[in-house]
Amino acid sequence: MNRKIALRSFALIAALGVTWQVQAQDAKTPYPSMAPLDRYLIADRNAEITLARSAAPESISREAEVMVLGRHGYETAVKGNNGFVCLVERSWSSPIDDPEFWNPKGRAPICFNAPAARFNVPLLMKKTELVLAGRTKTQVFEVLSASLDKKELPALEPGAMCYMMSKQGWLSDRGGHWHPHLMFFVPLTEAASWGAGSPGSPVINAFIMTPERHTVFLIPVAKWSDGTSASHE
Numbered sequence: 001m002n003r004k005i006a007l008r009s010f011a012l013i014a015a016l017g018v019t020w021q022v023q024a025q026d027a028k029t030p031y032p033s034m035a036p037l038d039r040y041l042i043a044d045r046n047a048e049i050t051l052a053r054s055a056a057p058e059s060i061s062r063e064a065e066v067m068v069l070g071r072h073g074y075e076t077a078v079k080g081n082n083g084f085v086c087l088v089e090r091s092w093s094s095p096i097d098d099p100e101f102w103n104p105k106g107r108a109p110i111c112f113n114a115p116a117a118r119f120n121v122p123l124l125m126k127k128t129e130l131v132l133a134g135r136t137k138t139q140v141f142e143v144l145s146a147s148l149d150k151k152e153l154p155a156l157e158p159g160a161m162c163y164m165m166s167k168q169g170w171l172s173d174r175g176g177h178w179h180p181h182l183m184f185f186v187p188l189t190e191a192a193s194w195g196a197g198s199p200g201s202p203v204i205n206a207f208i209m210t211p212e213r214h215t216v217f218l219i220p221v222a223k224w225s226d227g228t229s230a231s232h233e
Contacts, residue, residue: 030173031091031102034131039104040090041069049077052086055109056163057225061086064111067121073128074121083114085121088169092131093124095207096141100172109166116160116185122153123212141211148213156214160185165225180230181220189215 042048048068053061065080067087074087091098091106100106112120126147130140147153165180172178191197191206194217207216224230 029099031100031104034102034134035104037071037132041071042088042107045077048088051107051109051166051168052088052111053109054166054168054225055086056084056111056165057227060084060163061111061225065117069128071132073132074125083117084111085117086111087121087124089124090128091172092127092137092140094172095209096137096211098172100174101137103173105170106172107168107170108164109169111163113159113161115157116162119154119156119160119185119214120162126153145211156185156187163225165221165223167224167226167228179220180222180224181218184217184219186215186217188213191215191217 042051045068049066052066052068053064055061056064060082061084063080063082064078064084064086065076066078067074067085068077069088069090087110089106089108089110091100091103093108094101094106123144127140127144130143135143144153161182161184163182165182167177167180169177188208188210191208194203194206195201196203196206196217202219203217204220205218207218209216220230222230
């Protein structure tokens with residue numbers, strides 16, 4: 001009997017220890033859970049369209065499809081005819097381990113080319129659907145992984161890339177507006193395969209998107225989408 005009591009006491013202490021550890025981790029995370037939806041929305045639909053188009057040079061974005069975030073997910077606001085899709089990503093587009101995954105200030109204008117749009121837009125719409133349904137971050141990525149296993153989401157195609165050249169974006173509290181750049185989407189691979197982060201390499205970073213089964217490489221460019229210099233950034 002004493003042994004059973006001791007085991008139960010140990011189990012209770014262990015459980016409390018895990019709870020305290022999770023609470024301590026949440027206390028260190030500035031955005032431990034999703035904020036109210038209104039904080040992620042842009043009230044002026046035209047302002048969101050303009051912000052989305054600012055991701056790429058006007059020669060590309062003026063003929064692109066534009067999507068905006070509503071209360072039920074992303075929806076097409078402007079039809080396009082050049083294969084590009086421009087929208088403003090919110091913080092939940094970040095990798096699973098990003099501490100700002102729920103940051104309501106995140107506004108990341110992005111313009112996907114056609115191969116990238118066919119892969120990324122359904123992925124983003126599915127992720128957004130889960131987020132708006134109140135799923136936790138862990139649940140979101142579990143469902144995404146299962147959907148990819150079942151081939152319910154499109155596969156990544158060769159040649160997928162996007163523009164992120166907006167002056168007005170807010171990528172994170174750490175980076176703010178950061179720097180105009182291009183991103184390239186490839187099947188899961190190590191950063192070293194592109195020389196990302198090596199001294200002198202223009203490929204400065206790579207995101208290993210494990211649950212989504214791809215890697216994203218970032219290459220800065222010299223100008224913002226409006227043609228002004230970014231050399232001072």
